[in-house]
Amino acid sequence: MSDELFERGLEIRRAVVGAEYVDRALEGGADDFSRDFQRLVTEFCWGAGWGREEHGALSRRDRSLLNLAMIGTLNRSDEFKLHLRGALRNGCTREEIRDTLIQLAIYAGIPAGVEAFRLAREVFAAVDAESDAASA
Numbered sequence: 001m002s003d004e005l006f007e008r009g010l011e012i013r014r015a016v017v018g019a020e021y022v023d024r025a026l027e028g029g030a031d032d033f034s035r036d037f038q039r040l041v042t043e044f045c046w047g048a049g050w051g052r053e054e055h056g057a058l059s060r061r062d063r064s065l066l067n068l069a070m071i072g073t074l075n076r077s078d079e080f081k082l083h084l085r086g087a088l089r090n091g092c093t094r095e096e097i098r099d100t101l102i103q104l105a106i107y108a109g110i111p112a113g114v115e116a117f118r119l120a121r122e123v124f125a126a127v128d129a130e131s132d133a134a135s136a
Contacts, residue, residue, distance in 0.1 A: 006039060009047025016050070016060065016086040060090040065100045072101065072116035073108035080116065084123045094124065 014022045030038045050063055058066075064087035071080045087097060097120060105113020 002043070005043040005047030005051065007047075008051045009042040009045070012050045012060075013042055013046040016046075016064070016089060017082050018085070018089075021082065061087070061092050061096075064090045064092050065096060068097065068100050068116070069104045069108075072104045072119075073112055075112060075115060077115070077119055080119050081123050084120055085127070088127065 026038050067083045101116045104116055
């Protein structure tokens with residue numbers, strides 16, 4: 001991997017999941033044991049994967065919806081909630097997210113869908129509360 005992929009990945013990762021989260025993962029959460037893993041995630045997932053935008057096949061919002069379906073299928077709740085917030089940042093509507101989760105339930109099973117919908121409602125409630133607090 002290269003510094004170019006790391007920098008591209010860092011930019012995209014911050015834009016999608018939030019700079020505060022990324023900085024915490026790279027600086028506060030990374031130690032000698034996990035630092036190389038955080039670099040790999042940033043270069044490979046975010047730089048080499050999400051960074052393929054110039055090819056024009058998948059947008060960030062498309063990738064967000066795909067991630068919700070896959071991460072929800074794998075039942076990784078913390079990552080699902082993180083990527084759901086990212087999907088909203090990337091312009092996904094709640095209706096698109098709902099339909100993605102229905103597809104997840106059909107192909108990955110109703111229990112995975114139940115959990116994904118529960119987590120989504122939790123995130124939507126938190127996002128709405130944050131929005132209300134900011135506008136007050």
